[in-house]
Amino acid sequence: MSGSGMISAEKKKWLFCIWLLAFLGLGLSIELTRVYYLGYRDPEFDPVCAISDKVNCVSVALSPYSKIFGLPNSIYGVLTYLLILVLVPLRLKTRIKILEHLENYLFLLALFSVGLSVYLAYVSHFKIKSFCIWCTVLYGVNIGFLVLSWLSLDRIKELGSQFKADFNLVKSDARVWGGLLGILVLAMVLVVILITRMEARRYRVVSSIPGQSQVEIEIAGDPILGPKDAPVTIVEFSDFQCPFCLEMHYVLKKMRTKFGPRIRIVYKNFPLDTECNPMLKFQMHPQSCIASYAGECAFKNGCFENFYEKMIQTQSFDLGSLLQIAIDCGMDPNKFQACLMSDLPRKAVLRDIEDAKKIGLKGTPTLIINGYVITGYRNEREMEKIIKAFLEGKKPKAN
Numbered sequence: 001m002s003g004s005g006m007i008s009a010e011k012k013k014w015l016f017c018i019w020l021l022a023f024l025g026l027g028l029s030i031e032l033t034r035v036y037y038l039g040y041r042d043p044e045f046d047p048v049c050a051i052s053d054k055v056n057c058v059s060v061a062l063s064p065y066s067k068i069f070g071l072p073n074s075i076y077g078v079l080t081y082l083l084i085l086v087l088v089p090l091r092l093k094t095r096i097k098i099l100e101h102l103e104n105y106l107f108l109l110a111l112f113s114v115g116l117s118v119y120l121a122y123v124s125h126f127k128i129k130s131f132c133i134w135c136t137v138l139y140g141v142n143i144g145f146l147v148l149s150w151l152s153l154d155r156i157k158e159l160g161s162q163f164k165a166d167f168n169l170v171k172s173d174a175r176v177w178g179g180l181l182g183i184l185v186l187a188m189v190l191v192v193i194l195i196t197r198m199e200a201r202r203y204r205v206v207s208s209i210p211g212q213s214q215v216e217i218e219i220a221g222d223p224i225l226g227p228k229d230a231p232v233t234i235v236e237f238s239d240f241q242c243p244f245c246l247e248m249h250y251v252l253k254k255m256r257t258k259f260g261p262r263i264r265i266v267y268k269n270f271p272l273d274t275e276c277n278p279m280l281k282f283q284m285h286p287q288s289c290i291a292s293y294a295g296e297c298a299f300k301n302g303c304f305e306n307f308y309e310k311m312i313q314t315q316s317f318d319l320g321s322l323l324q325i326a327i328d329c330g331m332d333p334n335k336f337q338a339c340l341m342s343d344l345p346r347k348a349v350l351r352d353i354e355d356a357k358k359i360g361l362k363g364t365p366t367l368i369i370n371g372y373v374i375t376g377y378r379n380e381r382e383m384e385k386i387i388k389a390f391l392e393g394k395k396p397k398a399n
Contacts, residue, residue, distance in 0.1 A: 012092060014103075014148050014151045014152035015088050018084065018088060018106060018152070019084065019085065021141055021144055021145055021148065022084040022085050022088070025138060025145070026078060026085065028077070028137060029077030029081060029138065030074075030078060032057070032061065032135065032138070033072055033074040033075060033078060035049070035061045036066060036072040049132065049133045052282065053282045054131055055133065056131070056132070057132040057134055057135065059130040059284045060130055060135060062284050062285065063123075063130075063284075063285070065123045065127065077138065084109075088106075101165075104162055106152070110142065110145040113145060114139075114142050114143055117138070117142045117143070121135075215358075215359050215371055217235060217355050217358070217359065217368060218355065221348070222266050222267060223266070223295075223299045223308075224266050225264060226263055226265055227261050231390070232264070232369065232390045233264050233369070234367055235268060235369075236248070236366075236367055237270040237352070237361055237366040237368075238267065238268070238269070238270065238364055238365050239270055239271050239285055239288050239364045239365075240271070240285075240288055240291035240311060240317070241287060241291065241315070242288075245365045246312050247377055248367075248378065249312060251378060251379065251383050254380055255384065268355060268356070269353070270352060271288030271289045271349065272284035272363075273286055273287070275289045276289035276346065276350070279356070290319075291322075293345035294322045294340060295345075297339035297344075297345050298326070298331070301326075301332075301335070303329040307331075310328060322336075323336065359373060361373075363375065363376075365377060369386065369390060374386070
């Protein structure tokens, strides 16, 4: 795996600059990952980058565009910059043959990163309509990464032969595969450790409202799935655009299958949208109010469960999409639209928000199980344990 390729002083300078820039990129990516998880875990979380409705990293982190393949976008930034921090010193200090043309691949990686940055900047401005300071600084880091990696390249006409030489080397030397696999596994282990720590924090919150053993909340007039005499009642405050609310929905759906008539689920709205929620400081999910109104109209038309399922699957809340879902659910589109434009669903949503205010709720998902408030997302294993405890007559303990 070793070769005799030497590095010019000029190339060393640019690679070293890339390495230094990667520290900034890694720090920003870790901070954005922290914002992502704490934004859902802690309703009171108010980082320095959350300045207003238009300048708010939390709004961006809580948006439907914040994840790729189930992981926050920033995790891929962590992985990228960790790889750079590991590979560049190896290129500078060793003569590993496969790394002889590392700068070529850094350039391709930088090109992809800038392309992704342009897309995310577009989404932030035109879709989310909120500006993320740390994201923008990271976009600048990626542009700097692209410029420096371009400066570190050899002559353009040599790139084709270099790629071909690397391909032949990988194909002919099994040790190269082992080295590449080792580097990839190391990077993935570091990312898994980071995710595990963030997830552990996210799951740690199981608490009653301070100073209260139980809370009382009115559920008459709310969508309820399950028998009235179920020994466990779960009131869920949710937001149609909240990713963890969607995960919580699927967990509760599994709990209904598992526990059957022993539980009932009551749905309440807490849209993270300043259009209808006066409890919010900043805009987070700009279509949540209209989605909540639609859910209330579906409930009034006796089609809540089916409509709810279709809404969370499509995640499209413009009037045309909502009308199509209503038609698919067997509702009269004219009656549905008339309801949607009336005060009826708005009053219902405001009642839910008032209920949330009484218990001090500020984030989603939040559950009230037999009067005990549990904040934050619960995974399937945790939820099953909590429900079993209530069925056995046990009370949750605050952390």
